[in-house]
Amino acid sequence: MITQTIFKKAVKLASATLIAAAAFSPLSAKEIRGGGKLLLTNGITSLEGSSGGGLTPWAVIAGNETRDGIGISAHGTIVELKNYDYQSGGVSLGLFDTVELSYAKQNFNTNEIGALLGLGAEYAFDQDVLGAKVKLAGDAVYGDPMMPAIAVGAQYKKNRNGAVVRLLGARHDEGVDFYASATKLFLSHSILANATARLTKANQLGLLGFGGDKHGGYSLQFEGSLAWQLSRRLAVGGEYRAKPDNLGVAREDDWYDAFAAYAVTRNVTATVAYADLGSIATVKNQRGLFLSLQASF
Amino acid sequence: MTSAFIALLLAQATPALPHQMPGEDAVDPYTVSDANAGAAPFTGSGMAEAFHGQDGIRRITARFADLIYADPVIGEIFMGHDKVRLSRTLFEQFCYILNAGCTYTGRDMVSAHKDLGVQHADMNRLVELLQQAMREEKVAFQAQNRFLSKLAPMRKDVVER
Numbered sequence: 001m002i003t004q005t006i007f008k009k010a011v012k013l014a015s016a017t018l019i020a021a022a023a024f025s026p027l028s029a030k031e032i033r034g035g036g037k038l039l040l041t042n043g044i045t046s047l048e049g050s051s052g053g054g055l056t057p058w059a060v061i062a063g064n065e066t067r068d069g070i071g072i073s074a075h076g077t078i079v080e081l082k083n084y085d086y087q088s089g090g091v092s093l094g095l096f097d098t099v100e101l102s103y104a105k106q107n108f109n110t111n112e113i114g115a116l117l118g119l120g121a122e123y124a125f126d127q128d129v130l131g132a133k134v135k136l137a138g139d140a141v142y143g144d145p146m147m148p149a150i151a152v153g154a155q156y157k158k159n160r161n162g163a164v165v166r167l168l169g170a171r172h173d174e175g176v177d178f179y180a181s182a183t184k185l186f187l188s189h190s191i192l193a194n195a196t197a198r199l200t201k202a203n204q205l206g207l208l209g210f211g212g213d214k215h216g217g218y219s220l221q222f223e224g225s226l227a228w229q230l231s232r233r234l235a236v237g238g239e240y241r242a243k244p245d246n247l248g249v250a251r252e253d254d255w256y257d258a259f260a261a262y263a264v265t266r267n268v269t270a271t272v273a274y275a276d277l278g279s280i281a282t283v284k285n286q287r288g289l290f291l292s293l294q295a296s297f
Numbered sequence: 298m299t300s301a302f303i304a305l306l307l308a309q310a311t312p313a314l315p316h317q318m319p320g321e322d323a324v325d326p327y328t329v330s331d332a333n334a335g336a337a338p339f340t341g342s343g344m345a346e347a348f349h350g351q352d353g354i355r356r357i358t359a360r361f362a363d364l365i366y367a368d369p370v371i372g373e374i375f376m377g378h379d380k381v382r383l384s385r386t387l388f389e390q391f392c393y394i395l396n397a398g399c400t401y402t403g404r405d406m407v408s409a410h411k412d413l414g415v416q417h418a419d420m421n422r423l424v425e426l427l428q429q430a431m432r433e434e435k436v437a438f439q440a441q442n443r444f445l446s447k448l449a450p451m452r453k454d455v456v457e458r
Contacts, residue, residue: 036418038425066417097417142420142452187446190439231438232428 034297036066039232039263041141041185042094044271045075045294047205048155049090049104050131052181054273054290055241055255056223057133058194059151059183060140062102063094064266064296070095073296075104079275081288085109090129100153102131108207113283119164125207126160140183140192148184148193155179157206168281169247170209171216175201185229192235196223203246204280212246219244233263253278257290269294315402321382327404334390334401335454336447345397347440348431354397358388361430370422374413394447406454415456424448 043051043060051073052058063071071094079086090104106127114123133153140149155177159165162173179198186193198221201210211217221244227237241255259273273290280286316324327333339345348354362384366372375383386403393401403409415423424445431441 033416033418036416036421038421066421068416068418139452142449144450145446187442187449190442229438229442232425 033068035064037064049102053225055239059149059181061094061100062092075294077292081286100133104129130156148182165209169213171211175210190229192227194225213248215246236260251279322379333405335406338396344395357430364426410455
């Protein structure tokens, strides 16, 4: 039943985006051409499946295609925190370097903490995220050096643990985030900067549901990334993601990370990061290693 | 013999026009201007030094031209286009922008790439080949990117509409 609803929403989202893609596609009669992006310019796959940094979406599009083609990518990410394990995997479709459709499946395992919370050891929260992003203007690399790529996007999130997240005080087990991102590689300094503003109700990405007793509705959150390009293949940087704090029983902190992303080949990007995710589900100081592998064509 | 001698004298008497240089295919006349290079030059000598002066720039542009013509992706686009002229004008353009003491006598970027049918993927391939040529000359990566920052705004003039 839930699957059907999600499927229907996915189909709606996909068809709307395909129509948008057709409108954006400059010469639809022309031959479709695969590949052609510069290394690292499709970013990596963020926790919620949208292309960007590790924590936040950027105004870049998944896949290796340019405006003349269609691209795809797949990713797997694991985060090993002090008390918890997180993993996600997903696939994305890039259309004409303009529209991105993504799906990510997230799994957050509470390990021993699950028992302390009364949920049972190894209790896991699961969530599906469907994303759509449209690049509206600009370019992250080319064009006016002061004009960034600008994109808007939405992430529909469906939490699989509705009863439990409601017990924690969440108001809903599904929600939609809306965001706008601006991204530019300042070639003269080899620095990439991204700023994202997000409207969200999600508690810990939505893994702990949406809205809460402290705050029920949307709040506006800022996210930022800064990366320094050391070679064609290697970039290092840091990210920040402000988060809402909706649940009375479980404080939520802003997130930080320091990362290195390496383009192993034209098709594979590996990322390692050290992340500080603060307090999660009543347990403080959740820091650890973020590892992600992305394949793109 | 005599006529060859006269031709030589004439060649020396009238300096070669940039659209009609010896050893190059003639192109339609155009107005020569440094503005045709499409970017303002760097100030100071730092970038010229980073590219090892005119000698380094000449090695980079010669290698870049070789890579372009041999490339399986974009070589085809340049086939039938004068490699001697391309090498010379690339050298002049890079040398001018890097403030290494040259003037640019080639055509503007729109005219030079008109009807080549360059797509975004081709432009990216050009960048990769230039990066390879600069890497082989051991130009520091940060200096490579600084130079690319002058070329990146030109994409709209290079790619097809």
